[in-house]
Amino acid sequence: MYLENKTLFFDGNLTRFNVSELLHKIEEFKDKEIKFLDLTKVSNIDSAGVAFLDELMILFREHTPHLLNASESVDTTIKMFSSMNITPVVPKEGLNFFTRIGDSLFRWRESIIRGFYLTADIFFWSFVCIFKKKGMRKGSVINQSILIGVDALWIIGLLSFILGLILALQSAAQLRQFGANIFVADLIAISMVREMGPMMTAIIVAGRSGSAIASEIATMKVTEEIDAIRMMALDPIRYIVVPKFLAITICMPLLVTMSTLIGIAGGLIIGITYLDLSAISFINEAINILTFKDVIVGLLKSVFFAWVIVIIGCYYGFSVKGGAEGVGKVTTMSVVASIFWVIVLDAINSIIFYF
Secondary structure, X not given: OEEEOOEEEEEEEEOOOOHHHHHHHHHHHOOOOOOEEEEEEEEXXXXXXXXXXXXXXXXXXXXXXXXXXXXXXXXXXXXXXOOOOOOOOOOOOOOOHHHHHHHHHHHHHHHHHHHHHHXXXXXXXXXXXXXXXXXOOOOHHHHHHHHHHHOOHHHHHHHHHHHHHHHXXXXXXXXXXXXXXXXXXXXXXXXXXXXXXXXHHHHHHHHHHHHHHHHHHHHHHHOOHHHHHHHOOOOHXXXXXXXXXXXXHHHHHHHHHHHHHHHHHHHHHHHHHOOOOOHHHHHHHHHHHOOHHHHHHHHHHHHHHXXXXXXXXXXXXXXXXXXXXXXXXXXXXXXXXXHHHHHHHHHHHHHHHHO
């Protein structure tokens, strides 16, 4: 490598084996005026040599050096690996406040439309499959009933029992001061039948079964199993979602009934041990305070909650994007959305049935 008439000549190869040595030699030309880099005698160059030339372009950028006499193979390699030919990415201008609001409203509108279409498909095929089993796996409803209902019974029963204990214990401390021990039965019965039983069961099912539904469907979509089902002339809604929808519709009222009875049993224990009530008087008071409307309201809530959990889980499962990370995101979003809408619907139903 030598300098002559403002031209830097290279001799030999520019590869990873001699680039480091040339970098040290280039220091002696640092203060020189170099306008051309002659590659006439360069027969071989690799990506390290191209990076070396790019470094020289940056070092002598004040004089804007040009490459001369590069052979066809050398020129092709330079064009392939040179970073000087890369067009810098210009960052997009940020969206203003009104644009962001409009984009959010548009996305919200699209999600509502997709949700209505999905809900309509689920209800339609669920009604059809009651009379016509074609397009469903044999025994799928029973298998889903076991997964959603039977396997969840122990955790729902345990939490309901603890909840009944806590409600009775907290209310008993106040009621016994006024000699109103027996009204603990009224409080436990009404609260478990109308509010705590359905809502507690729905929250547990949303966290347990709702997440499983969302993650299962999302995984099937990511791994293209949904596309394979369509290729076999099967409807994914009918084949995957309908058994879950029918199973949770059957199981949720039963789970709520068991939750209510176990919660009242927890209150009964506090009434017997802490308030000196007899089991017969507690049970009679609980039965007398309850009306047919209370029972129907609790069971209707459980059905609405079941439908919300399945629809939200399926919606987020079918809308997954990406790979495993996307599956985790939609699973989390489905659980949060399910619990949120369960609480909102419980409040709406309570207001409606109250008046």
